[in-house]
Amino acid sequence: MDVRTDAIYSEGRMSRRTFSKLTALGTAAALSGISNVGAYPLEHFGKLIEPAIAAPAEAESVVYGICEMCPFNCGIKVTCDGGIVKSIEGNPNEPHSKGKLCARGNSGEQVLYNPNRVKYPLIRTGERGAGGWKRATWDEALDYIAGKLNEIKGNYGPESIALIQFPTNRMVPLVRRFQKALGTPNYFSSLGTCKISRVVADIATLGGHILNAVDFKNAKYIMLFGRNTFETPATGSVQALSAAITSGAKLVYLDPRYTVTASKADEWIPIKPGTDLAFVLAMMNVIIREGLYDEEFINTYTYGFDELKGFIGEYTPEWAEGITDVPAEQIERIAIEFATTKPAVAHPNWHPKGYESETQISRGILILNALVGNINKPGGIFYPRGVKLGDIKPPAYPEITAKRVDGVPGTYPLVPASHGLWQLLPDAIINEDPYPVKGLIVYRSNPLLGMPDRTRIIEAFKKLDLLVAIDILPSDTAWYADVILPECTYLERDDPPMVIKGKSPKVALRQQCVEPMYDSKHSFWIFKELAKRIGIGNYFDFELDDYINAQLKPLGIDKNYFKENSIWSSDISPELKGLEGMKINTSTGKIELYSKKLEANGYDPLPTFVPPKEAPSGMxxxxxxxxxxxxxxxxxxxxxxxxxxxxxxxxxxxxxxxxxxxxxxxxxxxxxxxxxxxxxxxxxxxxxxxxxxxxxxxxxxxxxxxxxxxxxxxxxxxxxxxxxxxxxxxxxxxxxxxxxxxxxx
Amino acid sequence: MVYKFLFDIDRCIDCKACEVACKQQNDVEIGVRWRRVTEIEGGKYPNPSRTFVSLACFHCSRPPCITACPTKAIYKRADGIVINDESRCIGCGYCSWACPFAVPEYGSDGLMQKCIACYQRIDKGLDPACVHTCLTGALAFDTPAEIAKIQVERATEKFIISP
Incomplete structure (x- = not known):
């Protein structure tokens, strides 16, 4: 059967209104074609209606959950009526959304009721990527995958099976449990084409990754180095930055492109691409030369100021002018404004532009914040606070002796193996270097579009003995898979709890709003069933509810808490009181302007500017x-x-x-x-x-x-x-x- | 007491949350928009400009659409919200011609549709969906007196903070 037989094409979409009407009419009516939906294949509706009919037709109810339309995972409040999602809005008690959602969050019903959803397990019949599929039962699909996994494991060892997962997926700890039990080191998130360098810069400078912890709201002077806050809308950051602007903070925005954020800035600087670090170094030069740095903060909480001072002398605004296309006087003025307006903050960015010197660009911006002493203070960058969740202790994992195929940590000693560098996986597969990777499980990720060089990725996919895609929609990666397993959406399931790190940590729980549609399943069930079939079932000897409750146990609550409460709040004070008494997790116990960690690993301990490549003529x-x-x-x-x-x-x-x-x-x-x-x-x-x-x-x-x-x-x-x-x-x-x-x- | 929309051009960031919240709330079909954010580009590099305008029905005090409607399908509630009754609409499109902003649009059924200010939410004491979700406070829905108050407050803030 072709997967397309069941999909609805250009006729349109399944709207909630159509869905409600169908439900009201009932299966028989829909099947007899009474209604305004004659354009849709009827068998589709028959399938569609089952869960809604089965669900109790109760009165309007409200369920608090977590959005999954982007990585920020805002809190949501979902109103359901008779087994149908009626509306999705923000959870007013969740610190990011504060009751408001972006366009994506508002559009969630279009994922739930998208007629293109993968409806049941599919096994490929023709060539990879040719679109031939046969419908399978879950047993058939899982048995097929398990057979292949066992075969690959037997022929090449467990390390020949790799896993890819989106890093903010709530199932990360359990998929990692599966990976470790399987005995492969090759687990990847998508951070290799995202902020992994920023993570490394944070660890090398501040002793830990501080996420998006920038207190825009209380800042009076804000610098964004291409951090396009308004077009990558984390609801909390958008609200805070907007509030700062309306209460008079100055916004300086550097980007070769005039983004929406640029249009809201007091000053847009169309800097030459890839030269942000030169701008930052020149700012440091001015701040140090003029003695405008926070001496007490530098002496008490930082390491390596003398080295930085010696290093920075040559990076004058005049030097930077020739590199950045920004006049020296403008750099000088901004440096002085940044150092004399309190509090001033520079966002350390997320994926800082995509250059080879990305770690040092991030470090440069972090050091700039340290120079003005604005760390862990209102209006500055801060160390977000979290809470520790519980676990169900797994049995001892098998020892993994094989190295990762992406050169982590051999070639890339500072890159966390919890993410790896997924963009290097296709080459490793093609070259079988350092060994063959023959199986790939891709869970809710779309590497075929998300990673560079698609031709190369397809070439790599073709060398695999098994490619499994677990997804909601038939993604590009799924299109090339051997087996597609339909997962249910974030509105159809519970999930392990989420710690919302911030000034005062909170915990939220994704809760099921409606019954899973079609033959879709929760990924917990999928991994547990797979685990059983490949002999690692003992690592999943519990139900999802047990895991959720074990995670919540240290907070003194269980899952039921969230039936009555939309969020769990800690009693930690949200006040930012500087760094006094705080343990900084670097080798010197201080914020490292001069990074001992980089030095020890043979890297430049200071953020030396490396120019970006020049465009070849005519390009x-x-x-x-x-x-x-x-x-x-x-x-x-x-x-x-x-x-x-x-x-x-x-x-x-x-x-x-x-x-x-x-x-x-x-x-x-x-x-x-x-x-x-x-x-x-x-x-x-x-x-x-x-x-x-x-x-x-x-x-x-x-x-x-x-x-x-x-x-x-x-x-x-x-x-x-x-x-x-x-x-x-x-x-x-x-x-x-x-x-x-x-x-x- | 009547209600009006406030739109603050300084605050709009073109995120389209209002558009989608409207669609979600009112199940507006694809191709029709009861609220729409439009961009106006201007200037010359390196001094360009981008301005965003989020518009829906103005719920006019003297709505030309009501005057133009031959079947009296459009009416005004006591709270000022202008609503079209689809059961009376004949789909002539006069309302859209009469509206200075061409707010009423044809639906795929050939009948006119427009923003109803989420009156069901208003009746429950809630803001319209677009206002409720607006991340930057660019939209508000309130009485003229309250809107004037917000506008004066914001203008005063700007006056104080500009050097």
Whole structure:
């Protein structure tokens, strides 16, 4: 059977209204075709209605849960009526959303009721990626996977099986348990094309990763180095930054592109791409030269100021002017404003631009904050506080002797193995270096679009003996899989609890709102069943509820607590009182301006500027980024009727003068080409970008025809990007990418 | 007592949460938008500008759509909310022509649709869905007196904080 037989195509979407009407009519009525939905295949509705009919038709009820439309996991309040999700809004007691959601959070019902959902387990019948599938029972699918896993394990060892998972998925601890019990070191999150270098910079400088802990709300001077807060909308950060702006904080925003955040800034600096560290170093130069640093803070809480002082002398604003395209006087003025306006904060960024020196860029920004002494104080960056959850202690894991295939920690000693560098996996598979990887389980992640160089990834996939995709929608990765297992959405399940780190930690629980639709299952059940079949069932000798309760036990509560309460709050005071009495987890016990950790591992202990690669003649630097209505390469937003309606296709931003030189008109389709790929995209001729760079939104160009809303629309930025890694922190230098642009013919 | 929308152009960040919250609340079909955020680009590099405007029905005090409607499908509630009764609508489109902002749109059934200010929520003492979800306070729905108060407060803040 072709997976497409059951999908609904251009006829439209299944709306909640249609769904409610059908439910009211009942199965028989729907099957007899009475209703306004004649355009849809009836067998589809028969399947669809079952769970809703089975659910008790109770009165309107409210369930508090956790959103999963992006990595930020905001608290949600879901109103259900008769087994149907009626509305999703923010949980007013959750510290990020405070009752408000972004467009993606508001669109959740379009994932739940998306007719393109994977409805039952599917086993591939034809060539990989050809789209031939047969419907399978769960037993058939799981037995098939287990057979293959056992075979791979027998032939090549357990290390030949790799796992990929999105890092903020609530099931991370249990999938890692599966990985460790299986005996493979090859577990990957997607942080290799994200903030892994920032994580390493945080650890090397502050002794730990501080996440998004920037107290915008109380800051009077805010610097964002390409941190496009308003278009990567973490609801809490958006509200805090907006509040800071309206109460008079000055916002200085550096980015080659005039983003929405730039449009709200007091000062937009179209800095030359990849030169932010030069700007930061020149700021430090001025602050130190003028004696504007916080001497007491530096002496008490930091290590290596003298080394920094000696190092910084050559990095003058005049030096930086030639590199950054920003006048020396402007850098000097901003440095003085930053050091004299209290409190001033510079966001240490998330994925700081995608250059090989990414770790040092992040470190530079962290050091800048340390110089003005604004750490763990109101209006500064701070160490977020968490609480420790319990566990169900697993039996002893088998010893894993094999090394990871991505060179962590051998080549990349500072990169946490809890994430690894997924962008290096395709090459390892193709070259069988250092050994063959033959099995890959991809759980709720879409590496085929999320990782660089798609051609190479497909080549790697073709070398696998087994590729399993566990997902809600038929993602690009699923399209190339051998087996697709349908998972239920965040509205159809409970999940392990989430600690919301912050000034005062809180704990939230994802709770089931409606029955799982179709034949979809919770991933806990999927991994447990798989574990049983490959002889590691003893690691999953409990039910999900037991695990949730064990995790909540140290808080003195259990799962039922969240039936009455929307959130658990600790009694830790949210006050930020500086660093006094705090243990800083670096080798010196201080914030390391001069990093002993980097030094010990053979890296530059000070943030030396390394210039980005220059664009070859006739080529432009390709930049990529996000828009507020989409999340990475996640089909949940791209193949979502509400969000797709707002942004269905990406465009290539080209500066007006550049476009004129190239003879390109606004709105026409142009070719983008480099050594990796060639493709067409609609040109957006605009004043909002530097003339030497072009930009496209990330996440378009889906390959899976079953994502009917987004298939074939837009171009994939990753097709043009080479896989690589910052030698220190491992982030892929994705902005070191150059393309030619030309018209048809 | 009547209600009006407030839109604060300084605060809008084009996040489209209002648009989607509206769709979700009112189950507005794809292709029709009761609230829409539009971008206006301007300026010249390196001094460009981007302005975002989130518009829905203004719930006019003297609604031209009501005057234009030949079947009296559109009416005004005591609280000022302008509603179209789809059962009376004949789909002539006069309301959309008469509206200076072309707010009423054709649905796929050929009948007119427009923002109803989530009156079901208003009746429960809640804000419209778009206002409720707005992350930056760019939208509000209140009495003219309250709106004036917010506007004056914000203008005063700006006056105080500008150097």
């Amino acid at each position: 432009f630097r390709l930049l990529h980024g996000h828009i507020a209505v989409h999340t990475h390469a996640n089909p949940a937003t791209f193949d979502n009727a509400y969000l797709n309606e707002i942004c269905s296709e990406n465009e290539l931003w080209i500066n007006t003068d550049t476009a004129m030189d190239l003879g390109i008109m606004n709105g026409e389709y142009v070719w983008v080409e480099n050594e990796l790929s060639r493709g067409k995209i609609k040109a957006k001729v605009t004043e909002q970008i530097r003339p030497d760079a072009v930009f496209m939104l990330h996440g378009f160009g889906h390959l899976s025809p079953d994502l009917t809303l987004t298939y074939g629309k837009g171009l994939n930025d990753n097709d043009f990007i080479k896989a690589g890694a910052d030698p220190i922190g491992g982030s892929c230098p994705m902005s070191e990418t150059f393309v030619r642009i030309y018209r048809e013919g």
